[in-house]
Amino acid sequence: MIELRDLYLSLDGKDVLNGLDLKLEWGEITGIIGPPGSGKTVLLRALCGRIKRHAGEIILSENGWPDNKNTAFSLHDYASPENQDITLEEYLILSRIPYKKLFRSFDDTDRQSASEYAGAFGLVPYTGIEIGKLTDSTFKKALLAYSFIKKSPCLLLDDPTTGLDVCSCVSLRKEISRYVIDGGRSVIFCSHDLNFTARTADRIIVLDGGRVCADIEPAELDAGLIKKHFGLEVIISRNVLNGRPEIHPFY
Numbered sequence: 001m002i003e004l005r006d007l008y009l010s011l012d013g014k015d016v017l018n019g020l021d022l023k024l025e026w027g028e029i030t031g032i033i034g035p036p037g038s039g040k041t042v043l044l045r046a047l048c049g050r051i052k053r054h055a056g057e058i059i060l061s062e063n064g065w066p067d068n069k070n071t072a073f074s075l076h077d078y079a080s081p082e083n084q085d086i087t088l089e090e091y092l093i094l095s096r097i098p099y100k101k102l103f104r105s106f107d108d109t110d111r112q113s114a115s116e117y118a119g120a121f122g123l124v125p126y127t128g129i130e131i132g133k134l135t136d137s138t139f140k141k142a143l144l145a146y147s148f149i150k151k152s153p154c155l156l157l158d159d160p161t162t163g164l165d166v167c168s169c170v171s172l173r174k175e176i177s178r179y180v181i182d183g184g185r186s187v188i189f190c191s192h193d194l195n196f197t198a199r200t201a202d203r204i205i206v207l208d209g210g211r212v213c214a215d216i217e218p219a220e221l222d223a224g225l226i227k228k229h230f231g232l233e234v235i236i237s238r239n240v241l242n243g244r245p246e247i248h249p250f251y
Helices: 040-047 088-099 108-120 136-149 166-179 194-200 223-230
Strands: 002-011 014-024 029-033 054-060 073-076 154-158 186-190 203-208 211-216 234-238 245-249
Touching (some): 002 040, 014 211, 040 054, 040 073, 040 154, 040 186, 088 108
Parallel strands (some): 029 203
Antiparallel strands (some): 203 211
């Protein structure tokens, strides 16, 4: 479990997180939504230690968490690797560096994990191509695969559907579900895609003004909440197979 207590964080003199209190459970898929500037990305970066200058506490339950934060969290974002000349295969296995023993090469476990997610995200035909020569859509899938390959207890995904086609979004949902299936790992993602969030998450956190304004199950996502926090008129229908909400902007 991760517990946030009275978390405050300011950037460039502007308050981004304002007294945020939240508990995140093992084996859970948590979707974080909110209007632009609500603190979604900053929260992910604070969780994994990329942003350290905050007030309040971020507490990791001792049971099952590695001592090294480099292996406790895996953050997906859109930062490009510095070396654009390495092949996709070389890039993907670099995700396993936190587990590699000093002066030793990557082992079979590292290679197997890299191969597993190269296949899951349809990257196998491109593994011999240099990172800098990949198409934009293939590169975005490579960034996702890189974050999964690490197999950290907590996977953090920042707006993961950006630039993905429909088939890739379906694959992403499948891999997120598979990642937590044994209950020993968690996924926390923030997204501007309300339908992807409603279809994927076990729990939805609504941030607005750096505060938790709602903590709900996907079935509780309604038109009033979306109007209040996003200023958008919508119609909500229900998926006939799973009962989850489907959001349709009202024009």
